Amino acid sequence: MAGPIYKWFDERLGLTEIVALARHKRIPVHSQSFWYYWGGISLFLFLIQIFTGILLLVYYRPGSEAFESVRQITYVMHFGWLIRSAHSWCANLFIFTILVHMFSVYFMKAYRSPREVGWLTGIALLFLAAMFGFSGYLLPMDELSYYATKVGLQIPATIPFMGAFTTTILRGGTEVSDFTVQRFFALHVVILPLLFIPLLSLHLYMVQKHGNAVPPSEEAKPIAARKSIPFFPNFFQKDLAMWLISLNVLALLASIFPWDLGKQADSLVPAPAGIHPEWYFMAPFHMLKILGNFLPGATGEVVGILLFTIGLAIWVIIPFYDGENKAGVRGRNAHYFGLFAVAALIVTTALGYWGIR
Amino acid sequence: MSDPVLIQSQPDVDTPFEEAESTPTRRVFLGVAATAGLCYVGAIGYPIYRYLASPAEMAASESAVREVTLDKAQTLPLASALMFHFGSSPAMLIHGADDSWVAFSAVCTHLGCTVKFEPELNRIHCSCHGGVYDPHTGKNVSGPPPKPLKAYKVAVGATNVVVSRA
Numbered sequence: 167m168a169g170p171i172y173k174w175f176d177e178r179l180g181l182t183e184i185v186a187l188a189r190h191k192r193i194p195v196h197s198q199s200f201w202y203y204w205g206g207i208s209l210f211l212f213l214i215q216i217f218t219g220i221l222l223l224v225y226y227r228p229g230s231e232a233f234e235s236v237r238q239i240t241y242v243m244h245f246g247w248l249i250r251s252a253h254s255w256c257a258n259l260f261i262f263t264i265l266v267h268m269f270s271v272y273f274m275k276a277y278r279s280p281r282e283v284g285w286l287t288g289i290a291l292l293f294l295a296a297m298f299g300f301s302g303y304l305l306p307m308d309e310l311s312y313y314a315t316k317v318g319l320q321i322p323a324t325i326p327f328m329g330a331f332t333t334t335i336l337r338g339g340t341e342v343s344d345f346t347v348q349r350f351f352a353l354h355v356v357i358l359p360l361l362f363i364p365l366l367s368l369h370l371y372m373v374q375k376h377g378n379a380v381p382p383s384e385e386a387k388p389i390a391a392r393k394s395i396p397f398f399p400n401f402f403q404k405d406l407a408m409w410l411i412s413l414n415v416l417a418l419l420a421s422i423f424p425w426d427l428g429k430q431a432d433s434l435v436p437a438p439a440g441i442h443p444e445w446y447f448m449a450p451f452h453m454l455k456i457l458g459n460f461l462p463g464a465t466g467e468v469v470g471i472l473l474f475t476i477g478l479a480i481w482v483i484i485p486f487y488d489g490e491n492k493a494g495v496r497g498r499n500a501h502y503f504g505l506f507a508v509a510a511l512i513v514t515t516a517l518g519y520w521g522i523r
Numbered sequence: 524m525s526d527p528v529l530i531q532s533q534p535d536v537d538t539p540f541e542e543a544e545s546t547p548t549r550r551v552f553l554g555v556a557a558t559a560g561l562c563y564v565g566a567i568g569y570p571i572y573r574y575l576a577s578p579a580e581m582a583a584s585e586s587a588v589r590e591v592t593l594d595k596a597q598t599l600p601l602a603s604a605l606m607f608h609f610g611s612s613p614a615m616l617i618h619g620a621d622d623s624w625v626a627f628s629a630v631c632t633h634l635g636c637t638v639k640f641e642p643e644l645n646r647i648h649c650s651c652h653g654g655v656y657d658p659h660t661g662k663n664v665s666g667p668p669p670k671p672l673k674a675y676k677v678a679v680g681a682t683n684v685v686v687s688r689a
Contacts, residue, residue: 221574243577245570413563 191397201270211260218253228351233430236306251420276379277485284372301354312431440522452518590687604640627661627672
Protein backbone atom coordinates (compact mmCIF):
# COMPACT_ATOMS: atom_id res chain seq x y z
CA MET A 167 0.00 0.00 0.00
CA ALA A 168 2.88 2.38 -0.65
CA GLY A 169 1.09 4.45 -3.29
CA PRO A 170 1.54 8.21 -3.60
CA ILE A 171 -1.72 8.93 -1.74
CA TYR A 172 -0.65 6.79 1.22
CA LYS A 173 2.74 8.50 1.16
CA TRP A 174 1.10 11.95 1.30
CA PHE A 175 -0.94 11.04 4.39
CA ASP A 176 1.91 9.14 5.95
CA GLU A 177 4.24 12.12 5.82
CA ARG A 178 1.67 14.24 7.59
CA LEU A 179 -0.05 11.81 9.95
CA GLY A 180 2.69 9.29 10.68
CA LEU A 181 0.63 6.33 9.47
CA THR A 182 3.60 3.99 9.18
CA GLU A 183 4.28 4.26 12.90
CA ILE A 184 0.68 3.32 13.67
CA VAL A 185 0.75 0.42 11.22
CA ALA A 186 4.00 -0.82 12.76
CA LEU A 187 2.40 -0.70 16.21
CA ALA A 188 -0.63 -2.58 14.97
CA ARG A 189 1.56 -5.22 13.32
CA HIS A 190 3.36 -5.88 16.59
CA LYS A 191 0.26 -6.18 18.72
CA ARG A 192 -0.36 -9.76 19.73
CA ILE A 193 -3.15 -11.36 21.70
CA PRO A 194 -2.38 -14.21 24.10
CA VAL A 195 -4.07 -17.52 23.36
CA HIS A 196 -5.06 -19.70 26.30
CA SER A 197 -8.08 -21.28 27.90
CA GLN A 198 -9.47 -17.93 29.05
CA SER A 199 -8.91 -16.00 25.82
CA PHE A 200 -12.66 -15.93 25.18
CA TRP A 201 -13.00 -13.16 27.77
CA TYR A 202 -10.82 -10.85 25.72
CA TYR A 203 -13.74 -10.07 23.44
CA TRP A 204 -16.01 -8.52 25.99
CA GLY A 205 -14.35 -5.14 26.27
CA GLY A 206 -14.57 -4.74 22.51
CA ILE A 207 -18.19 -5.84 22.48
CA SER A 208 -18.92 -3.23 25.16
CA LEU A 209 -17.31 -0.61 22.96
CA PHE A 210 -19.33 -1.72 19.96
CA LEU A 211 -22.59 -1.57 21.89
CA PHE A 212 -21.67 1.91 23.16
CA LEU A 213 -21.14 3.06 19.57
CA ILE A 214 -24.56 1.67 18.68
CA GLN A 215 -26.02 3.65 21.57
CA ILE A 216 -24.48 6.85 20.24
CA PHE A 217 -25.87 6.08 16.79
CA THR A 218 -29.41 5.19 17.84
CA GLY A 219 -29.33 7.94 20.45
CA ILE A 220 -28.61 10.58 17.83
CA LEU A 221 -31.50 9.27 15.73
CA LEU A 222 -33.84 9.49 18.71
CA LEU A 223 -32.55 12.99 19.41
CA VAL A 224 -33.97 14.06 16.03
CA TYR A 225 -37.53 13.70 17.32
CA TYR A 226 -37.29 13.66 21.11
CA ARG A 227 -38.47 16.73 23.03
CA PRO A 228 -37.43 16.99 26.71
CA GLY A 229 -39.70 18.65 29.25
CA SER A 230 -43.49 18.74 29.11
CA GLU A 231 -43.68 17.15 25.65
CA ALA A 232 -41.37 14.25 26.48
CA PHE A 233 -44.03 11.55 26.58
CA GLU A 234 -45.77 12.84 23.45
CA SER A 235 -42.51 12.95 21.49
CA VAL A 236 -41.67 9.38 22.50
CA ARG A 237 -45.22 8.35 21.59
CA GLN A 238 -44.69 9.86 18.16
CA ILE A 239 -41.35 8.15 17.77
CA THR A 240 -42.83 4.81 18.78
CA TYR A 241 -46.14 4.92 16.93
CA VAL A 242 -45.98 7.59 14.22
CA MET A 243 -42.49 7.91 12.75
CA HIS A 244 -41.63 5.14 10.35
CA PHE A 245 -39.47 2.51 12.10
CA GLY A 246 -39.25 4.77 15.14
CA TRP A 247 -40.33 1.77 17.22
CA LEU A 248 -37.32 -0.18 15.90
CA ILE A 249 -34.80 2.54 16.63
CA ARG A 250 -36.18 3.04 20.11
CA SER A 251 -36.25 -0.71 20.75
CA ALA A 252 -32.67 -1.01 19.58
CA HIS A 253 -31.62 1.80 21.91
CA SER A 254 -33.40 0.33 24.94
CA TRP A 255 -32.28 -3.24 24.34
CA CYS A 256 -28.74 -2.14 23.58
CA ALA A 257 -28.64 -0.21 26.87
CA ASN A 258 -29.40 -3.41 28.75
CA LEU A 259 -26.98 -5.49 26.70
CA PHE A 260 -24.34 -2.81 27.17
CA ILE A 261 -24.53 -2.94 30.96
CA PHE A 262 -24.62 -6.74 30.92
CA THR A 263 -21.54 -6.84 28.70
CA ILE A 264 -19.66 -4.35 30.87
CA LEU A 265 -20.38 -6.51 33.92
CA VAL A 266 -19.12 -9.64 32.15
CA HIS A 267 -16.05 -7.66 31.08
CA MET A 268 -15.42 -6.37 34.58
CA PHE A 269 -15.80 -9.75 36.27
CA SER A 270 -13.61 -11.50 33.71
CA VAL A 271 -10.94 -8.81 34.25
CA TYR A 272 -11.28 -9.29 37.99
CA PHE A 273 -10.95 -13.07 37.97
CA MET A 274 -8.06 -12.97 35.51
CA LYS A 275 -6.46 -10.47 37.90
CA ALA A 276 -5.89 -8.06 35.04
CA TYR A 277 -6.06 -5.23 37.59
CA ARG A 278 -2.57 -6.06 38.81
CA SER A 279 0.41 -3.81 38.21
CA PRO A 280 0.85 -2.02 35.81
CA ARG A 281 -2.85 -2.12 34.91
CA GLU A 282 -4.30 -0.32 37.93
CA VAL A 283 -5.28 2.75 35.93
CA GLY A 284 -7.13 0.53 33.49
CA TRP A 285 -9.09 -0.96 36.40
CA LEU A 286 -9.86 2.40 38.02
CA THR A 287 -10.98 4.01 34.76
CA GLY A 288 -13.06 0.92 34.12
CA ILE A 289 -14.87 1.29 37.44
CA ALA A 290 -15.51 4.95 36.69
CA LEU A 291 -16.86 3.96 33.28
CA LEU A 292 -19.16 1.41 34.90
CA PHE A 293 -20.52 4.09 37.19
CA LEU A 294 -21.06 6.44 34.24
CA ALA A 295 -22.77 3.66 32.29
CA ALA A 296 -25.16 3.14 35.22
CA MET A 297 -25.84 6.89 35.20
CA PHE A 298 -26.50 6.72 31.46
CA GLY A 299 -29.01 3.99 32.11
CA PHE A 300 -30.65 5.79 34.99
CA SER A 301 -30.94 9.15 33.21
CA GLY A 302 -32.07 7.64 29.94
CA TYR A 303 -34.76 5.58 31.63
CA LEU A 304 -36.67 8.67 32.74
CA LEU A 305 -36.75 10.36 29.35
CA PRO A 306 -39.96 8.73 27.99
CA MET A 307 -41.83 9.95 31.11
CA ASP A 308 -44.22 7.03 31.22
CA GLU A 309 -45.41 5.55 34.52
CA LEU A 310 -42.54 3.09 34.74
CA SER A 311 -39.92 5.78 34.08
CA TYR A 312 -41.45 8.12 36.60
CA TYR A 313 -41.69 5.65 39.46
CA ALA A 314 -38.41 3.89 38.74
CA THR A 315 -36.72 7.29 38.94
CA LYS A 316 -38.58 8.29 42.09
CA VAL A 317 -37.54 5.05 43.72
CA GLY A 318 -34.03 5.10 42.26
CA LEU A 319 -33.34 8.58 43.62
CA GLN A 320 -33.55 7.08 47.09
CA ILE A 321 -30.09 5.63 46.55
CA PRO A 322 -28.22 8.96 46.37
CA ALA A 323 -30.47 10.23 49.16
CA THR A 324 -28.86 7.70 51.49
CA ILE A 325 -25.44 9.32 51.19
CA PRO A 326 -24.71 10.90 54.57
CA PHE A 327 -24.47 14.71 54.73
CA MET A 328 -24.58 15.27 50.95
CA GLY A 329 -27.45 12.97 50.13
CA ALA A 330 -30.53 15.16 50.40
CA PHE A 331 -28.84 18.11 48.72
CA THR A 332 -27.47 16.03 45.83
CA THR A 333 -30.82 14.39 45.25
CA THR A 334 -32.67 17.72 45.21
CA ILE A 335 -30.23 19.16 42.70
CA LEU A 336 -30.46 16.05 40.52
CA ARG A 337 -34.21 16.00 40.73
CA GLY A 338 -34.61 19.73 40.16
CA GLY A 339 -36.90 20.09 43.16
CA THR A 340 -38.66 17.94 45.71
CA GLU A 341 -40.64 15.93 43.18
CA VAL A 342 -39.80 14.26 39.88
CA SER A 343 -41.14 16.72 37.30
CA ASP A 344 -40.49 18.24 33.89
CA PHE A 345 -37.44 19.89 35.44
CA THR A 346 -36.08 16.47 36.25
CA VAL A 347 -36.57 15.28 32.68
CA GLN A 348 -34.70 18.25 31.29
CA ARG A 349 -31.82 17.79 33.73
CA PHE A 350 -31.60 14.12 33.00
CA PHE A 351 -31.69 14.92 29.31
CA ALA A 352 -28.73 17.30 29.67
CA LEU A 353 -26.93 14.63 31.69
CA HIS A 354 -27.70 11.84 29.27
CA VAL A 355 -26.91 13.64 26.02
CA VAL A 356 -24.13 16.08 26.92
CA ILE A 357 -22.58 15.78 30.37
CA LEU A 358 -22.18 12.03 30.59
CA PRO A 359 -20.81 11.67 27.03
CA LEU A 360 -18.30 14.45 27.72
CA LEU A 361 -17.11 12.53 30.77
CA PHE A 362 -17.36 9.06 29.27
CA ILE A 363 -15.47 9.57 26.03
CA PRO A 364 -12.17 10.88 27.43
CA LEU A 365 -12.23 8.26 30.20
CA LEU A 366 -12.89 5.59 27.61
CA SER A 367 -10.01 6.87 25.51
CA LEU A 368 -7.70 6.64 28.50
CA HIS A 369 -9.02 3.16 29.27
CA LEU A 370 -8.37 1.99 25.70
CA TYR A 371 -4.95 3.62 25.64
CA MET A 372 -4.05 1.68 28.79
CA VAL A 373 -4.98 -1.56 27.04
CA GLN A 374 -2.86 -0.68 24.02
CA LYS A 375 0.07 0.33 26.20
CA HIS A 376 0.13 -2.65 28.53
CA GLY A 377 -1.40 -5.28 26.28
CA ASN A 378 -3.78 -8.01 27.37
CA ALA A 379 -3.08 -9.48 30.80
CA VAL A 380 -2.88 -13.23 31.11
CA PRO A 381 -4.35 -15.15 34.05
CA PRO A 382 -1.98 -16.30 36.80
CA SER A 383 -2.04 -19.88 35.52
CA GLU A 384 -0.70 -18.73 32.18
CA GLU A 385 1.83 -16.41 33.77
CA ALA A 386 3.31 -19.38 35.58
CA LYS A 387 4.33 -20.86 32.25
CA PRO A 388 7.70 -19.96 30.71
CA ILE A 389 7.45 -17.38 27.95
CA ALA A 390 8.42 -19.86 25.27
CA ALA A 391 5.42 -22.02 26.15
CA ARG A 392 2.88 -19.20 25.82
CA LYS A 393 0.96 -18.94 22.58
CA SER A 394 -0.36 -15.84 20.88
CA ILE A 395 -1.81 -14.64 17.61
CA PRO A 396 -1.29 -11.33 15.82
CA PHE A 397 -3.99 -8.79 16.53
CA PHE A 398 -4.19 -7.87 12.88
CA PRO A 399 -5.66 -9.66 11.01
CA ASN A 400 -6.23 -12.76 13.14
CA PHE A 401 -7.73 -11.51 16.38
CA PHE A 402 -9.28 -8.50 14.64
CA GLN A 403 -11.23 -10.82 12.38
CA LYS A 404 -12.55 -12.81 15.34
CA ASP A 405 -13.31 -9.54 17.13
CA LEU A 406 -15.39 -8.39 14.17
CA ALA A 407 -17.19 -11.72 14.10
CA MET A 408 -18.15 -11.26 17.74
CA TRP A 409 -19.36 -7.75 16.96
CA LEU A 410 -21.45 -9.13 14.13
CA ILE A 411 -22.99 -11.71 16.45
CA SER A 412 -23.78 -8.96 18.97
CA LEU A 413 -25.38 -6.87 16.24
CA ASN A 414 -27.50 -9.80 15.16
CA VAL A 415 -28.57 -10.56 18.72
CA LEU A 416 -29.54 -6.94 19.20
CA ALA A 417 -31.43 -6.83 15.90
CA LEU A 418 -33.40 -9.95 16.80
CA LEU A 419 -34.24 -8.75 20.29
CA ALA A 420 -35.20 -5.25 19.11
CA SER A 421 -37.46 -6.47 16.35
CA ILE A 422 -39.02 -9.53 18.00
CA PHE A 423 -39.43 -7.97 21.47
CA PRO A 424 -40.07 -4.30 20.76
CA TRP A 425 -39.99 -1.89 23.66
CA ASP A 426 -43.40 -0.79 24.85
CA LEU A 427 -44.56 2.63 25.99
CA GLY A 428 -46.70 2.74 29.11
CA LYS A 429 -49.21 5.39 30.07
CA GLN A 430 -48.05 8.94 30.59
CA ALA A 431 -46.59 9.64 34.02
CA ASP A 432 -49.08 11.19 36.42
CA SER A 433 -48.03 11.80 40.00
CA LEU A 434 -51.66 11.51 41.15
CA VAL A 435 -51.95 7.97 39.83
CA PRO A 436 -50.70 5.52 42.49
CA ALA A 437 -47.54 3.59 41.76
CA PRO A 438 -48.32 0.51 39.64
CA ALA A 439 -48.15 -2.84 41.41
CA GLY A 440 -44.75 -4.48 41.28
CA ILE A 441 -42.85 -1.30 40.43
CA HIS A 442 -39.11 -1.88 40.50
CA PRO A 443 -35.89 -0.45 39.12
CA GLU A 444 -34.24 -1.94 36.06
CA TRP A 445 -32.38 -5.22 36.69
CA TYR A 446 -28.97 -3.61 36.97
CA PHE A 447 -30.13 -1.49 39.91
CA MET A 448 -32.06 -4.27 41.58
CA ALA A 449 -29.00 -5.66 43.37
CA PRO A 450 -27.71 -2.45 45.03
CA PHE A 451 -31.29 -1.55 45.79
CA HIS A 452 -32.06 -4.81 47.51
CA MET A 453 -28.67 -4.93 49.20
CA LEU A 454 -29.29 -1.56 50.80
CA LYS A 455 -32.69 -2.81 51.90
CA ILE A 456 -31.26 -5.97 53.48
CA LEU A 457 -28.25 -4.29 55.06
CA GLY A 458 -30.43 -1.51 56.41
CA ASN A 459 -32.57 -4.06 58.22
CA PHE A 460 -29.78 -5.83 60.12
CA LEU A 461 -30.04 -3.32 62.91
CA PRO A 462 -33.23 -1.43 63.69
CA GLY A 463 -33.90 2.23 63.02
CA ALA A 464 -31.63 4.96 61.76
CA THR A 465 -28.48 3.25 63.09
CA GLY A 466 -29.39 0.26 60.99
CA GLU A 467 -29.61 2.35 57.87
CA VAL A 468 -26.27 4.02 58.46
CA VAL A 469 -24.59 0.68 59.19
CA GLY A 470 -26.16 -0.72 56.05
CA ILE A 471 -24.84 2.09 53.90
CA LEU A 472 -21.43 1.79 55.53
CA LEU A 473 -21.19 -1.93 54.81
CA PHE A 474 -22.31 -1.40 51.24
CA THR A 475 -19.77 1.41 50.77
CA ILE A 476 -16.98 -0.65 52.29
CA GLY A 477 -17.79 -3.49 49.92
CA LEU A 478 -17.66 -1.12 46.95
CA ALA A 479 -14.45 0.44 48.19
CA ILE A 480 -12.74 -2.94 48.48
CA TRP A 481 -13.80 -3.72 44.96
CA VAL A 482 -12.40 -0.47 43.63
CA ILE A 483 -9.03 -0.63 45.41
CA ILE A 484 -8.44 -4.34 44.89
CA PRO A 485 -5.35 -3.68 42.70
CA PHE A 486 -3.62 -2.16 45.70
CA TYR A 487 -4.43 -5.15 47.86
CA ASP A 488 -3.68 -7.86 45.34
CA GLY A 489 -1.12 -6.06 43.20
CA GLU A 490 1.71 -8.52 42.94
CA ASN A 491 2.23 -11.24 40.42
CA LYS A 492 2.46 -14.01 42.91
CA ALA A 493 0.04 -16.69 43.93
CA GLY A 494 -0.55 -16.18 47.62
CA VAL A 495 -3.01 -15.42 50.36
CA ARG A 496 -3.97 -12.07 48.90
CA GLY A 497 -4.58 -13.52 45.48
CA ARG A 498 -6.81 -16.20 46.93
CA ASN A 499 -8.66 -13.74 49.15
CA ALA A 500 -9.32 -11.48 46.22
CA HIS A 501 -10.62 -14.45 44.26
CA TYR A 502 -13.02 -15.45 47.05
CA PHE A 503 -14.18 -11.88 47.46
CA GLY A 504 -14.92 -11.83 43.75
CA LEU A 505 -16.95 -15.01 43.99
CA PHE A 506 -18.79 -13.57 46.95
CA ALA A 507 -19.54 -10.38 44.99
CA VAL A 508 -20.91 -12.27 41.99
CA ALA A 509 -23.01 -14.48 44.24
CA ALA A 510 -24.27 -11.49 46.22
CA LEU A 511 -25.26 -9.66 43.05
CA ILE A 512 -27.06 -12.62 41.55
CA VAL A 513 -28.82 -13.55 44.79
CA THR A 514 -29.96 -10.02 45.65
CA THR A 515 -31.17 -9.45 42.08
CA ALA A 516 -33.14 -12.68 42.23
CA LEU A 517 -34.51 -11.87 45.69
CA GLY A 518 -35.48 -8.43 44.49
CA TYR A 519 -37.49 -9.86 41.62
CA TRP A 520 -38.96 -12.58 43.79
CA GLY A 521 -40.14 -9.91 46.20
CA ILE A 522 -42.33 -8.31 43.58
CA ARG A 523 -44.22 -11.41 42.58
CA MET B 524 6.65 -7.87 32.69
CA SER B 525 3.52 -6.62 31.05
CA ASP B 526 3.32 -8.28 27.63
CA PRO B 527 4.87 -11.62 26.90
CA VAL B 528 7.24 -11.20 23.98
CA LEU B 529 7.02 -14.20 21.72
CA ILE B 530 9.90 -15.76 19.96
CA GLN B 531 8.08 -17.33 17.07
CA SER B 532 4.88 -16.21 15.39
CA GLN B 533 2.09 -18.73 15.40
CA PRO B 534 -0.65 -17.68 13.04
CA ASP B 535 -1.79 -21.27 12.60
CA VAL B 536 -2.78 -21.82 16.20
CA ASP B 537 -6.43 -21.58 15.30
CA THR B 538 -6.67 -23.22 11.88
CA PRO B 539 -5.80 -26.86 12.50
CA PHE B 540 -8.07 -28.15 9.79
CA GLU B 541 -6.75 -26.19 6.86
CA GLU B 542 -5.33 -29.25 5.20
CA ALA B 543 -8.62 -31.12 5.40
CA GLU B 544 -10.89 -28.68 3.52
CA SER B 545 -10.18 -26.17 0.75
CA THR B 546 -10.19 -22.65 2.12
CA PRO B 547 -11.93 -19.97 0.05
CA THR B 548 -9.75 -17.69 -2.02
CA ARG B 549 -9.33 -14.10 -0.99
CA ARG B 550 -11.47 -13.06 -3.93
CA VAL B 551 -14.37 -15.28 -2.93
CA PHE B 552 -14.10 -14.18 0.69
CA LEU B 553 -14.13 -10.51 -0.26
CA GLY B 554 -17.07 -11.10 -2.56
CA VAL B 555 -19.11 -12.78 0.16
CA ALA B 556 -18.10 -10.15 2.71
CA ALA B 557 -19.01 -7.30 0.37
CA THR B 558 -22.41 -8.81 -0.43
CA ALA B 559 -23.17 -9.46 3.23
CA GLY B 560 -21.98 -5.96 4.03
CA LEU B 561 -24.30 -4.46 1.45
CA CYS B 562 -27.23 -6.46 2.82
CA TYR B 563 -26.51 -5.15 6.31
CA VAL B 564 -26.12 -1.58 5.08
CA GLY B 565 -29.47 -1.91 3.33
CA ALA B 566 -31.20 -3.55 6.27
CA ILE B 567 -30.00 -0.83 8.59
CA GLY B 568 -30.05 2.06 6.15
CA TYR B 569 -33.59 1.61 4.85
CA PRO B 570 -35.37 1.94 8.23
CA ILE B 571 -33.13 4.90 9.11
CA TYR B 572 -33.95 6.63 5.84
CA ARG B 573 -37.71 6.10 6.30
CA TYR B 574 -37.42 7.26 9.93
CA LEU B 575 -35.64 10.47 9.02
CA ALA B 576 -37.93 11.07 6.05
CA SER B 577 -41.10 10.63 8.12
CA PRO B 578 -41.96 14.34 8.44
CA ALA B 579 -41.37 14.86 4.72
CA GLU B 580 -43.66 11.95 3.91
CA MET B 581 -46.26 13.25 6.33
CA ALA B 582 -46.07 16.71 4.75
CA ALA B 583 -46.45 15.18 1.30
CA SER B 584 -49.67 13.47 2.30
CA GLU B 585 -50.82 16.68 3.93
CA SER B 586 -50.13 18.64 0.78
CA ALA B 587 -52.47 16.28 -1.02
CA VAL B 588 -55.13 18.54 0.48
CA ARG B 589 -57.48 19.70 -2.27
CA GLU B 590 -59.48 22.35 -0.47
CA VAL B 591 -59.61 24.31 2.74
CA THR B 592 -62.71 25.75 4.38
CA LEU B 593 -62.18 29.02 6.26
CA ASP B 594 -65.05 29.55 8.69
CA LYS B 595 -66.34 33.12 9.05
CA ALA B 596 -63.76 34.34 6.54
CA GLN B 597 -66.55 35.97 4.53
CA THR B 598 -66.45 38.73 7.16
CA LEU B 599 -62.89 39.66 6.17
CA PRO B 600 -62.85 43.47 5.76
CA LEU B 601 -62.10 45.16 2.42
CA ALA B 602 -58.44 45.69 1.54
CA SER B 603 -57.19 43.10 3.95
CA ALA B 604 -55.71 39.61 3.86
CA LEU B 605 -56.12 36.45 5.94
CA MET B 606 -53.14 34.16 6.30
CA PHE B 607 -53.97 30.45 6.56
CA HIS B 608 -52.43 27.04 5.91
CA PHE B 609 -53.26 25.24 2.71
CA GLY B 610 -52.06 21.77 3.65
CA SER B 611 -48.74 22.44 5.29
CA SER B 612 -47.73 25.59 3.42
CA PRO B 613 -48.76 29.21 4.05
CA ALA B 614 -51.40 30.83 1.87
CA MET B 615 -53.27 34.13 1.81
CA LEU B 616 -56.90 35.06 1.16
CA ILE B 617 -57.26 38.66 -0.10
CA HIS B 618 -60.48 40.62 0.04
CA GLY B 619 -59.62 43.49 -2.31
CA ALA B 620 -60.68 47.13 -1.97
CA ASP B 621 -62.90 46.55 -5.03
CA ASP B 622 -64.66 43.64 -3.23
CA SER B 623 -62.75 41.05 -5.25
CA TRP B 624 -61.74 37.78 -3.60
CA VAL B 625 -58.52 36.05 -4.52
CA ALA B 626 -56.28 33.50 -2.83
CA PHE B 627 -52.64 32.73 -3.49
CA SER B 628 -49.91 30.59 -2.06
CA ALA B 629 -47.91 32.87 0.26
CA VAL B 630 -44.64 31.12 -0.50
CA CYS B 631 -42.37 33.48 -2.46
CA THR B 632 -41.30 31.81 -5.68
CA HIS B 633 -37.79 33.19 -5.22
CA LEU B 634 -36.45 31.47 -2.08
CA GLY B 635 -39.52 30.51 -0.11
CA CYS B 636 -40.11 33.33 2.37
CA THR B 637 -43.68 34.08 3.40
CA VAL B 638 -44.93 37.16 1.51
CA LYS B 639 -47.05 40.04 2.86
CA PHE B 640 -50.09 41.86 1.49
CA GLU B 641 -49.60 45.64 1.62
CA PRO B 642 -52.98 47.22 0.76
CA GLU B 643 -51.72 50.79 1.13
CA LEU B 644 -49.15 50.15 -1.60
CA ASN B 645 -51.50 47.89 -3.56
CA ARG B 646 -48.97 45.10 -3.75
CA ILE B 647 -47.80 41.80 -2.30
CA HIS B 648 -44.25 42.21 -1.06
CA CYS B 649 -41.52 39.83 0.04
CA SER B 650 -39.18 41.40 2.60
CA CYS B 651 -36.44 38.85 2.08
CA HIS B 652 -35.17 40.16 -1.23
CA GLY B 653 -37.70 42.81 -2.24
CA GLY B 654 -39.86 40.76 -4.57
CA VAL B 655 -43.18 42.36 -5.59
CA TYR B 656 -46.34 40.64 -6.86
CA ASP B 657 -49.60 41.99 -8.24
CA PRO B 658 -52.32 41.55 -5.56
CA HIS B 659 -55.04 40.76 -8.10
CA THR B 660 -53.24 38.26 -10.34
CA GLY B 661 -50.28 37.15 -8.26
CA LYS B 662 -47.97 37.95 -11.14
CA ASN B 663 -44.36 38.66 -10.28
CA VAL B 664 -43.92 42.32 -11.25
CA SER B 665 -40.57 43.30 -9.75
CA GLY B 666 -37.52 41.94 -7.96
CA PRO B 667 -36.00 38.46 -8.06
CA PRO B 668 -39.12 36.18 -8.05
CA PRO B 669 -39.06 34.14 -11.27
CA LYS B 670 -42.68 33.01 -11.27
CA PRO B 671 -46.10 34.28 -10.17
CA LEU B 672 -47.65 33.15 -6.89
CA LYS B 673 -49.76 30.06 -7.30
CA ALA B 674 -53.42 31.03 -7.46
CA TYR B 675 -56.29 29.15 -5.82
CA LYS B 676 -60.00 29.11 -6.57
CA VAL B 677 -62.13 31.04 -4.10
CA ALA B 678 -65.79 30.35 -3.36
CA VAL B 679 -67.34 32.82 -0.92
CA GLY B 680 -70.31 31.41 0.97
CA ALA B 681 -72.72 32.72 3.55
CA THR B 682 -70.81 31.37 6.52
CA ASN B 683 -67.40 30.58 5.14
CA VAL B 684 -64.97 30.86 2.28
CA VAL B 685 -63.78 27.71 0.50
CA VAL B 686 -60.35 27.85 -1.09
CA SER B 687 -59.49 25.02 -3.45
CA ARG B 688 -56.88 24.02 -5.97
CA ALA B 689 -57.27 25.83 -9.28
